[in-house]
Amino acid sequence: MTGTEHAQPRGGLSRRGMLGLLGAGAGGLVVGGGAGAAIGASVGSANASSSSGTVHPFYGEHQAGITTPVQEHLHFAAYDLAEGTTRDDLVSLLKDWSYAASRMTQGLQVSASGAVDGSPQAPPDDTGEALGLPASALTITFGFGPGLFDERFGLAARKPAELAQLPRFVGDQLDPMGSYGDLCIQACADDPQVAVHAIRNLSRIAFGRAQIRWSQLGFGRTSKTTVDQSTPRNLFGFKDGTANILADDADALKKDVWVADSDAPGWLSGGSYLVARKIRMTIEVWDRLRLAEQERTIGRNKGEGAPLSGGGEFTEPDFHKAGAGADPAIDSHSHVRLAHPDFHRGVRILRRGYNFVDGNDDLGQLSAGLFFLSYQRRPDQFIGIQRALATDLMSEYLVHVGSAIFAVPPGPKQGSYVGSGLFT
Amino acid sequence: MTGTEHAQPRGGLSRRGMLGLLGAGAGGLVVGGGAGAAIGASVGSANASSSSGTVHPFYGEHQAGITTPVQEHLHFAAYDLAEGTTRDDLVSLLKDWSYAASRMTQGLQVSASGAVDGSPQAPPDDTGEALGLPASALTITFGFGPGLFDERFGLAARKPAELAQLPRFVGDQLDPMGSYGDLCIQACADDPQVAVHAIRNLSRIAFGRAQIRWSQLGFGRTSKTTVDQSTPRNLFGFKDGTANILADDADALKKDVWVADSDAPGWLSGGSYLVARKIRMTIEVWDRLRLAEQERTIGRNKGEGAPLSGGGEFTEPDFHKAGAGADPAIDSHSHVRLAHPDFHRGVRILRRGYNFVDGNDDLGQLSAGLFFLSYQRRPDQFIGIQRALATDLMSEYLVHVGSAIFAVPPGPKQGSYVGSGLFT
Numbered sequence: 121m122t123g124t125e126h127a128q129p130r131g132g133l134s135r136r137g138m139l140g141l142l143g144a145g146a147g148g149l150v151v152g153g154g155a156g157a158a159i160g161a162s163v164g165s166a167n168a169s170s171s172s173g174t175v176h177p178f179y180g181e182h183q184a185g186i187t188t189p190v191q192e193h194l195h196f197a198a199y200d201l202a203e204g205t206t207r208d209d210l211v212s213l214l215k216d217w218s219y220a221a222s223r224m225t226q227g228l229q230v231s232a233s234g235a236v237d238g239s240p241q242a243p244p245d246d247t248g249e250a251l252g253l254p255a256s257a258l259t260i261t262f263g264f265g266p267g268l269f270d271e272r273f274g275l276a277a278r279k280p281a282e283l284a285q286l287p288r289f290v291g292d293q294l295d296p297m298g299s300y301g302d303l304c305i306q307a308c309a310d311d312p313q314v315a316v317h318a319i320r321n322l323s324r325i326a327f328g329r330a331q332i333r334w335s336q337l338g339f340g341r342t343s344k345t346t347v348d349q350s351t352p353r354n355l356f357g358f359k360d361g362t363a364n365i366l367a368d369d370a371d372a373l374k375k376d377v378w379v380a381d382s383d384a385p386g387w388l389s390g391g392s393y394l395v396a397r398k399i400r401m402t403i404e405v406w407d408r409l410r411l412a413e414q415e416r417t418i419g420r421n422k423g424e425g426a427p428l429s430g431g432g433e434f435t436e437p438d439f440h441k442a443g444a445g446a447d448p449a450i451d452s453h454s455h456v457r458l459a460h461p462d463f464h465r466g467v468r469i470l471r472r473g474y475n476f477v478d479g480n481d482d483l484g485q486l487s488a489g490l491f492f493l494s495y496q497r498r499p500d501q502f503i504g505i506q507r508a509l510a511t512d513l514m515s516e517y518l519v520h521v522g523s524a525i526f527a528v529p530p531g532p533k534q535g536s537y538v539g540s541g542l543f544t
Numbered sequence: 545m546t547g548t549e550h551a552q553p554r555g556g557l558s559r560r561g562m563l564g565l566l567g568a569g570a571g572g573l574v575v576g577g578g579a580g581a582a583i584g585a586s587v588g589s590a591n592a593s594s595s596s597g598t599v600h601p602f603y604g605e606h607q608a609g610i611t612t613p614v615q616e617h618l619h620f621a622a623y624d625l626a627e628g629t630t631r632d633d634l635v636s637l638l639k640d641w642s643y644a645a646s647r648m649t650q651g652l653q654v655s656a657s658g659a660v661d662g663s664p665q666a667p668p669d670d671t672g673e674a675l676g677l678p679a680s681a682l683t684i685t686f687g688f689g690p691g692l693f694d695e696r697f698g699l700a701a702r703k704p705a706e707l708a709q710l711p712r713f714v715g716d717q718l719d720p721m722g723s724y725g726d727l728c729i730q731a732c733a734d735d736p737q738v739a740v741h742a743i744r745n746l747s748r749i750a751f752g753r754a755q756i757r758w759s760q761l762g763f764g765r766t767s768k769t770t771v772d773q774s775t776p777r778n779l780f781g782f783k784d785g786t787a788n789i790l791a792d793d794a795d796a797l798k799k800d801v802w803v804a805d806s807d808a809p810g811w812l813s814g815g816s817y818l819v820a821r822k823i824r825m826t827i828e829v830w831d832r833l834r835l836a837e838q839e840r841t842i843g844r845n846k847g848e849g850a851p852l853s854g855g856g857e858f859t860e861p862d863f864h865k866a867g868a869g870a871d872p873a874i875d876s877h878s879h880v881r882l883a884h885p886d887f888h889r890g891v892r893i894l895r896r897g898y899n900f901v902d903g904n905d906d907l908g909q910l911s912a913g914l915f916f917l918s919y920q921r922r923p924d925q926f927i928g929i930q931r932a933l934a935t936d937l938m939s940e941y942l943v944h945v946g947s948a949i950f951a952v953p954p955g956p957k958q959g960s961y962v963g964s965g966l967f968t
Contacts (some may be wrong), residue, residue: 193763194899242834247831248781249764249899252774280870298907312736313764313777316901320910326895332908337901339617341675342735348740350676353737355671393887407671412664475605475673477619477740477761478902482721484756 137216172310174257180531185259187367191308194338195315198301199330218537227255250317263526292509300521338474359425387541398522403488419454472480561640569683596734598681602954611791615732619739620764622725623754642961651679674741687950712936723945762898785848811965814954822946825913843878
């Protein structure tokens with residue numbers, strides 16, 4: 121890791137967090153003295169093959185990783201809080217996570233002490249696989265699931281009324297152990313090793329307080345959030361996210377992404393709601409469809425991504441334009457039609473999904489699809505759109521196997537921690 | 545996809561290959577005429593975020609993907625030949641695969657006809673998700689497993705005597721459905737979407753002839769094959785592959801990587817043997833080891849990767865140098881000591897592995913480790929080294945869950961196909 125320690129956070133890991141790292145819970149290894157050696161001094165050379173030195177600040181009005189230009193790689197993890205974890209433990213965990221995230225997003229090791237070249241008598245705080253790699257545009261975004269607001273932590277009164285598990289949709293075949301979670305972390309970076317390093321080290325810090333319930337790697341972002349990003353393609357081979365909310369569209373962000381002061385509860389103001397859906401695609405079936413049928417299903421052509429009503433990729437679809445025969449040029453059950461804001465009273469969401477390939481299944485078919493992530497001001501934005509997609513032609517080639525929702529608090533202020541508003 | 549069609553292969557997919565793509569086997573869709581539209585004409589713009597336009601030639605003395613500078617991403621697949629597949633089918637498959645590979649490695653769609661902007665009445669030959677992406681240094685490397693030489697294809701007399709499933713090693717807990725295979729394809733690229741696209745389209749072409757038995761994605765190469773590549777880190781956080789055979793070390797390649805004319809059988813001359821091992825790491829246990837114990841296990845320090853006998857990363861280890869007390873500075877059971885060529889009569893292998901993370905297991909532990917790939921002139925080079933690693937301190941933190949071996953034929957000549965020497 122490289123990078124100067126600008127905005128270096130004060131403090132460090134909690135004693136509980138240190139115990140997690142030091143393995144005391146697992147066998148009582150003795151901690152030596154003087155673990156505060158220089159960080160990265162002998163390991164600071166940049167990796168020539170990973171040139172992304174971009175650093176996104178961890179602190180700010182909103183959490184990074186929402187409107188941040190979508191990075192190439194994702195590691196997402198959902199956590200359950202361990203039996204016996206107290207409210208104080210939860211606060212301590214969020215402080216530790218914030219401290220570690222503020223460092224890793226700068227390309228630094230996970231803590232300022234006990235580094236890889238620290239005391240030989242202690243496990244290094246940092247696991248080391250990102251040493252020498254630049255920050256790689258890493259963002260770490262934290263979310264709170266509905267379970268956080270049950271009776272365990274005295275937070276029931278602070279629960280957002282709209283934060284509830286999603287209803288069952290057509291096409292849902294959910295794996296419970298690939299769904300839900302008390303907490304989540306979305307780590308995005310231009311280098312997968314940097315994203316994996318972040319999730320691994322944050323999971324390690326959580327030892328004894330929270331444990332991974334499920335996790336997902338993704339690549340080849342399926343959305344664009346800045347105007348200069350080219351529109352990527354999903355595993356159906358089509359451009360995806362052409363009409364996404366862009367990061368510089370302040371009006372759209374205000375209207376449809378950020379929770380406002382006037383929304384309840386106040387601690388979530390400046391935050392958002394995150395929906396995660398693991399959507400398996402029946403790739404082999406899709407690949408056997410005629411091109412015309414693929415295009416009818418999507419409502420756009422495959423080559424350029426232009427709506428079937430004509431024009432180029434960024435031409436607005438004309439749902440009234442006649443096609444051959446009596447049918448409209450854009451099928452009324454096409455994906456672009458059913459998902460279009462015109463049919464959702466102008467409501468939009470900010471998509472931030474990734475492709476995934478988990479190898480193959482027992483039948484030799486690719487176990488692959490879309491790991492859908494969207495940010496919205498209210499969960500009902502997603503729910504309304506997803507309900508409308510029940511008759512989507514595309515749904516024939518999709519199975520939803522994972523689902524989760526999280527309230528994403530606003531960005532932490534320098535010196536504070538993520539979600540602090542929930543505890544004051 | 546972009547790229548001029550230099551060295552454009554003649555011919556195209558076999559009728560059998562076309563049937564696989566057209567879905568005739570699955571429902572008899574009618575093929576329209578005139579499927580030979582221009583390729584990529586409207587979809588040729590480069591993706592700004594994927595700048596690797598590097599093209600490696602598919603044809604040549606040796607297959608690409610062995611001494612080629614290691615790319616950042618891997619998709620590896622092993623295939624079983626389908627019941628009823630004949631020798632002619634096998635030849636036809638290898639021709640189809642070679643044709644498609646020669647195109648995709650140039651950044652072109654998988655065939656010259658039936659493209660994404662081809663006939664609307666046929667499924668596109670190309671699945672489309674790599675449209676607009678550059679060649680991304682893609683290499684596609686084919687291998688033949690021992691099963692190819694059984695009674696099915698009349699190849700028993702051509703079987704290399706040394707091509708046999710690997711013996712059972714200490715630490716093996718092999719998943720049969722994550723091991724072995726009649727054929728394999730190693731796709732490496734600097735963009736994971738390009739590697740995935742290659743395996744997906746080659747699997748599709750094989751429909752009815754061969755099917756995926758197992759597959760694996762990898763990232764963050766764990767080896768270097770050129771002197772200017774920095775040494776990457778594995779998921780133990782240590783630099784890995786410091787002493788690898790480099791692509792420009794002609795003597796070492798000749799001695800330890802390429803099958804020679806004087807070796808039998810002749811059709812494999814200029815080829816190599818590929819060993820694939822999926823090695824799960826017990827990450828959470830490793831992370832709790834004291835730094836000193838981690839370093840003792842590896843035999844190098846974690847920060848710089850220098851041998852514990854002193855010096856820098858590229859200093860030769862001194863196994864005789866005394867450490868503190870009576871023990872040598874480099875433990876006699878350290879990984880670097882047991883794997884060192886000095887203790888294998890100078891025998892080396894060319895490593896080309898990747899890190900993998902398959903999410904997490906049922907216990908919430910990272911399902912992660914090393915997907916080990918090595919190329920060598922004779923399988924006994926790997927076998928000898930692996931046997932010596934039985935007492936490796938590191939083996940306590942490793943479980944080998946997948947294993948396979950393949951004979952990798954030499955590179956195909958322009959206008960021919962991979963493995964052609966086996967059928968003449």
